[in-house]
Each structure stands twice: as C-alpha cells, then as structure tokens.
Amino acid sequence: MKKILLMGKSGSGKTSMRSIIFSNYIARDTRRLGATIDVEHSHVRLLGNLRLNLWDCGGQETFMENYFVSQRDHIFKNVEVLIYVFDVESRDIEKDMHYYQSCLEAIMTNSKDAKIFCLIHKMDLVQEDQRDRIYNERVLELQTRSLPLQVTTFRTSIWDETLYKAWSSIVYSLIPNVQLLESHLDNFCKICEADEIVLFERMTFLVIAHSTRIDNGDVHRFEKISNIIKQFKLSCSRTQGSFQSMEVRHANFAGFIDYLTNNTYVMVIMSDPTIQSAATQMNIAVARKHFEKLEGAQFAK
Amino acid sequence: MLKPKLISQVLQQATTGGVKATILLNLEGSLLAFAAQSDRDARIYGALTSNIWSIYSKHVKTETGPLSFLMLECEEGKVAVSMVSTMILCLVAQEDVELGILKAKSEALTRHLEAPLSRVTGY
Numbered sequence: 001m002k003k004i005l006l007m008g009k010s011g012s013g014k015t016s017m018r019s020i021i022f023s024n025y026i027a028r029d030t031r032r033l034g035a036t037i038d039v040e041h042s043h044v045r046l047l048g049n050l051r052l053n054l055w056d057c058g059g060q061e062t063f064m065e066n067y068f069v070s071q072r073d074h075i076f077k078n079v080e081v082l083i084y085v086f087d088v089e090s091r092d093i094e095k096d097m098h099y100y101q102s103c104l105e106a107i108m109t110n111s112k113d114a115k116i117f118c119l120i121h122k123m124d125l126v127q128e129d130q131r132d133r134i135y136n137e138r139v140l141e142l143q144t145r146s147l148p149l150q151v152t153t154f155r156t157s158i159w160d161e162t163l164y165k166a167w168s169s170i171v172y173s174l175i176p177n178v179q180l181l182e183s184h185l186d187n188f189c190k191i192c193e194a195d196e197i198v199l200f201e202r203m204t205f206l207v208i209a210h211s212t213r214i215d216n217g218d219v220h221r222f223e224k225i226s227n228i229i230k231q232f233k234l235s236c237s238r239t240q241g242s243f244q245s246m247e248v249r250h251a252n253f254a255g256f257i258d259y260l261t262n263n264t265y266v267m268v269i270m271s272d273p274t275i276q277s278a279a280t281q282m283n284i285a286v287a288r289k290h291f292e293k294l295e296g297a298q299f300a301k
Numbered sequence: 302m303l304k305p306k307l308i309s310q311v312l313q314q315a316t317t318g319g320v321k322a323t324i325l326l327n328l329e330g331s332l333l334a335f336a337a338q339s340d341r342d343a344r345i346y347g348a349l350t351s352n353i354w355s356i357y358s359k360h361v362k363t364e365t366g367p368l369s370f371l372m373l374e375c376e377e378g379k380v381a382v383s384m385v386s387t388m389i390l391c392l393v394a395q396e397d398v399e400l401g402i403l404k405a406k407s408e409a410l411t412r413h414l415e416a417p418l419s420r421v422t423g424y
Contacts, residue, residue, distance in 0.1 A: 188302070191302045191304060192302055192303070192304075192305070193304065193305060193306055272305075272306075274305075274306075274309065275305040275306070276305065276331070276332045276333055276334060276335075277331065278326075278327055278329075278331035278332060278333050279303050279305045279308075279332075279333045279334060280305075282303055282327065282333065282421070283302045283303055286302050286303075286421060287302065
C-alpha cells in the first residue's frame with residue numbers, strides 16, 4: 001500500500017483531477033464538486049497488485065494549519081509520493097510557497113525518501129503565448145525553493161492531455177519492475193513488426209510503458225489517446241455496453257486497441273499496409289498469454 | 302508470435318511456376334499472410350477457400366477423421382488447400398499446372414510451416 005499525498009491551496013483543482021483520473025469524471029462535471037473537507041481517503045488499485053492510498057487533503061487554511069501542527073505525524077508519515085498542486089492564476093504566490101515549504105519541511109522530517117511532484121495547474125487560463133514563460137518562471141522558483149529536495153514539475157490542465165501526462169509519469173515512478181515490462185514490450189514490438197506499442201492501465205487509461213520502433217512526430221499522442229479512449233469508454237457505458245477493443249485502419253496505418261491482461265490495455269500501431277489485421281490480432285492474443293504470466297509472476301512477489 | 306513479413310516471404314517462394322497465389326488464413330477466413338497479384342484477389346480466394354473448407358470438414362469429420370487436404374479443379378485454374386497447425390494454407394494455380402506438382406508444393410510448404418506455426422497457436 002503506497003501512500004500518496006495530494007496537497008495544495010483550496011480551489012487549486014486537487015479533487016477535480018483526482019475525479020477525472022480515478023473516478024471517470026469528465027472535465028466539465030468537475031464543476032459540481034464542492035470543497036474538500038479535511039482529508040478524503042481513496043483507495044485505488046492499479047495493475048492488480050499496486051495499491052495506492054490517495055489522501056486528498058482539503059486546502060482551506062484552517063485545515064492546512066491543522067496538518068502542520070496537530071496532525072503532522074499522522075499526515076506526513078510513510079509518504080511515498082507528494083503531489084503538490086499550484087493554481088497558476090493564484091494571486092498570493094508568496095503564501096502558496098509558504099505552505100509548500102512547510103509541507104516540504106514536514107516531509108523531510110517524516111518521510112525523507114518521498115518523491116515530490118509539483119503540478120502547475122489550470123494552465124488553460126493563461127494566454128497561449130505566455131504559457132512557456134510563466135511556466136518556466138514558476139519551475140525555476142520552485143526548484144530553488146525546494147532545495148535540497150529534487151522535484152519533478154508538470155504543467156497541467158483538466159481540459160487537455162497534460163493532466164494524463166503528469167499522472168502517467170507519477171504512476172510510472174511507482175511501478176516496481178517497469179523495466180522488465182518495457183523489455184518484454186520491446187520484444188513484442190520487434191517481433192510483430194509494429195511501429196509502436198503502448199501499454200495502458202485498464203481503469204485509468206494512464207500510460208504505463210511504451211515501445212517505439214518508428215517515431216511519430218507528436219509527443220503528446222499517448223495522452224491524447226488516453227483522453228479520447230477514456231471518453232469513448234464512458235460513452236460506451238452510457239449505452240450499457242462495455243468497451244472491448246477497436247481497430248482503426250486506413251491506407252497508411254492500422255491501429256489496434258485491445259485488452260491485454262486483467263489490468264492493462266495495449267495499443268499496437270502498424271504502418272505497413274501489407275501486414276494483415278488477423279496476423280496482428282493473433283499476435284496480440286499470443287502476447288496476452290505471455291503478459292498474463294509475467295504479471296502473475298510479479299504478483300507472486 | 303507470427304512474424305508477418307517473414308511468412309509472406311516464405312509464401313512468395315512458393316508462388317512460382319504457374320502458382321498465382323499462396324495464402325495463409327485462419328479458420329474464420331481472415332487473411333494472415335499472402336503472396337498474390339493483388340489484395341483483392343487474395344481476399345476473394347481466401348473467402349471462397351475458407352467457406353469450402355468449412356463445409357467439407359463438417360461432412361467429413363464423422364467417418365474418416367478430420368479433413369486434411371482438398372484439391373479442386375476449376376474452369377480457370379487449380380486449387381490445393383491443406384491444414385497447417387490450426388490455419389489453412391491455400392495455393393491457387395493456373396489451369397496448366399499439374400495437380401501432382403501443386404500437391405507436392407503444398408506438402409513441402411506445410412512441412413516447412415507446421416512446426417513453427419503450431420508453436421504460435423499452442424502457446
């Protein structure tokens with residue numbers, strides 16, 4: 001069981017992003033969410049054996065003070081990951097930083113090996129030509145303020161794929177033995193002569209691993225697909241259907257999305273039009289057995 | 302796993318001396334790999350072959366064991382169909398190709414592919 005703290009100022013979007021990633025909300029539904037009172041715990045199970053205990057800590061000042069004083073041990077002990085969310089539009093940056101640094105202090109004393117991720121959230125509210133500049137400024141400031149701890153920063157927005165990118169990286173950092181998974185995926189990719197194979201977590205559709213033989217220009221493609229497929233899955237469930245698999249084919253490429261194990265989906269991209277769909281599907285079926293064994297072995301550990 | 306391009310190359314080697322098309326299908330009739338003039342030809346041959354194969358195998362099964370080989374002499378050519386592992390191998394030849402050489406080719410290919418393909422399906 002891994003403990004993940006989700007912190008940040010009130011209204012910065014912690015509960016919204018959690019709902020989108022783990023509870024199948026769509027972006028516009030998050031308007032219905034109210035303020036989080038104290039701490040909301042949620043248990044998430046990824047990949048069968050990776051259990052996350054997500055502490056969504058309400059960000060109103062009274063709660064914050066509480067966390068640092070009376071609940072300090074309770075909150076900050078045994079933390080594996082701290083995710084700190086900053087509202088990019090926040091008026092009172094000094095205060096945000098003050099809370100952030102208190103938080104880091106508490107982490108340093110109570111769980112010094114915790115990984116720290118900072119999300120600069122609501123980037124969609126910043127004018128497009130300003131985004132890079134503002135983001136870079138914030139990152140620089142965060143890095144200096146976080147010393148001696150190392151932080152990983154992301155810019156996010158619930159309205160585009162950046163949220164998935166950030167969370168995929170966070171989940172990636174939590175998976176044990178991800179290199180093994182990647183090497184098997186590389187093999188799979190090589191044998192079935194695919195351009196690219198991507199492994200998604202089944203429930204959240206976050207990217208776990210990928211193997212690329214022929215590069216595609218778009219660096220945001222995985223997150224875009226996560227986003228699209230998740231929306232599609234939701235529309236499927238509204239009509240009482242459940243998403244199984246899909247195949248998209250046109251003159252220049254074929255794409256297959258299919259379940260791989262109980263906890264993962266796989267996407268196979270082929271650009272060679274001479275390779276038949278049935279052959280790829282057969283390869284996915286064979287890989288399925290292999291990856292189930294692999295996952296079983298990991299589970300046993 | 303199947304290496305699609307490699308299989309196509311093997312099938313290509315048999316597509317000589319009057320053989321027009323060599324096709325590997327699964328039992329549902331979907332193409333796995335082929336060597337033929339065009340995609341369209343291969344698909345049509347494949348659909349017909351799997352249909353004929355499934356009808357024959359339904360009738361043959363009870364008395365003599367499963368169907369293992371089919372030779373068809375058509376107006377515009379000859380066809381040899383056989384089973385490789387759980388897949389169907391189909392060779393389509395011009396009418397001037399003799400049945401003997403067609404059968405020999407088909408058997409040679411089957412021998413060559415049987416072991417590797419059964420590893421794929423048996424996994």
